[in-house]
Amino acid sequence: YQSLLALSGQIRTSDGFGQQQLAQRNWLGQFTRQMETDEAQEVSTFKGDIQQSLVLMNGKLMKRATSLETNTVLGKIAASTNPTQIKVQQLFLAALARHPSEDELTQIKQLSTQAQVGEDQFLQDIWWALLNSSEFILDH
Numbered sequence: 001y002q003s004l005l006a007l008s009g010q011i012r013t014s015d016g017f018g019q020q021q022l023a024q025r026n027w028l029g030q031f032t033r034q035m036e037t038d039e040a041q042e043v044s045t046f047k048g049d050i051q052q053s054l055v056l057m058n059g060k061l062m063k064r065a066t067s068l069e070t071n072t073v074l075g076k077i078a079a080s081t082n083p084t085q086i087k088v089q090q091l092f093l094a095a096l097a098r099h100p101s102e103d104e105l106t107q108i109k110q111l112s113t114q115a116q117v118g119e120d121q122f123l124q125d126i127w128w129a130l131l132n133s134s135e136f137i138l139d140h
Helices: 002-007 017-029 050-058 060-065 073-079 084-096 102-114 119-131 134-139
Strands: 032-036 042-046
Touching: 002 060, 002 073, 050 060, 060 119, 073 084, 073 119, 084 102, 084 119, 084 134, 102 119
Parallel strands: none
Antiparallel strands: 032 042
């Protein structure tokens, strides 16, 4: 949640801390279920189901994080004057904290020649795929 929030350009402020905590709790609550224990306490367990995948792929927070608005990470990278290959490397660094492998670069180059969309849409698609990768979800 925090990673997607930061990538979407949302800045945490001390003024709305309570509201931000509530928003985080509500968002994370989509992926857990409450169970009562024998001691009358509640325990949260992670579901990890299709609903989680759909929210991560298509939810409001993911849409904000993959927006091309100027305050998002993607928006800043896409607006730069760097060549597309450098922008792709910056996306990998921002999402996965590593450079793309040679195999990944080869596949991305092949996709870019086949893509029938502009550079911004292409970068947005790459960004979406990176943010929905297991590597991003598990590392962040």
